[in-house]
């Protein structure tokens with residue numbers, strides 16, 4: 105996998121180098137089957153497990169980039185977005201001259217399914233409130249994040265994905281997780297995580313925020329608004345994107361003025377340099 109700088113206004117575009125550079129833009133139109141991960145499909149070409157990379161890009165303020173892949177699956181790395189963030193920072197992020205395009209939310213859009221809920225509301229910037237309720241040992245956790253605060257890299261990116269030990273065999277039999285291990289996920293036993301200390305006491309809900317940011321990247325542009333999610337998951341996240349994009353009265357494509365110097369990294373930006381291919385990105 106390799107990331108290349110892209111012109112302002114191009115958004116995030118995946119490119120399969122093993123299939124004649126076939127391109128799949130990261131937009132809701134291309135969302136494929138969603139279960140334990142989010143996948144994109146266009147004209148039968150698949151790219152799977154997009155959420156952690158997309159989250160890192162949005163979280164670090166990267167609007168325009170080409171993601172080259174030589175197979176269908178993005179690297180899972182350590183189960184978090186931290187290796188991606190570290191790779192972006194070592195490659196550098198460049199502010200572009202054009203104003204950032206956002207999907208500015210004008211009216212509430214909500215999706216409810218049983219006790220699962222997700223909604224997006226008008227608001228300045230991009231903020232998220234997430235609550236989860238999982239079986240023991242996780243229980244109830246909630247978290248709030250404001251992406252303008254530039255805390256994504258330290259507060260959200262390191263949070264790893266997780267799975268219950270009892271589910272592992274069943275999920276693998278269904279082909280839903282490929283080789284979840286202590287290296288790329290928190291493995292939960294009856295008494296708690298079986299592989300070492302957590303990175304945060306509420307690492308689970310932080311990871312749900314990480315996933316949500318990645319899935320909402322499929323709006324095609326960074327969201328400008330406030331998101332609330334309860335007990336949601338990839339299917340709910342992407343359902344919200346579809347519902348939002350379909351309702352043309354609920355949003356507008358806005359052009360956000362160049363950010364103040366203090367928020368320079370958040371301005372419309374792209375990865376700089378000829379290419380990005382670091383050990384962290386290649387190791388998976």
Ligand SMILES: [Zn+2]
Nearest residue numbers: 155156265315
């Ligand atoms: Zn995840």
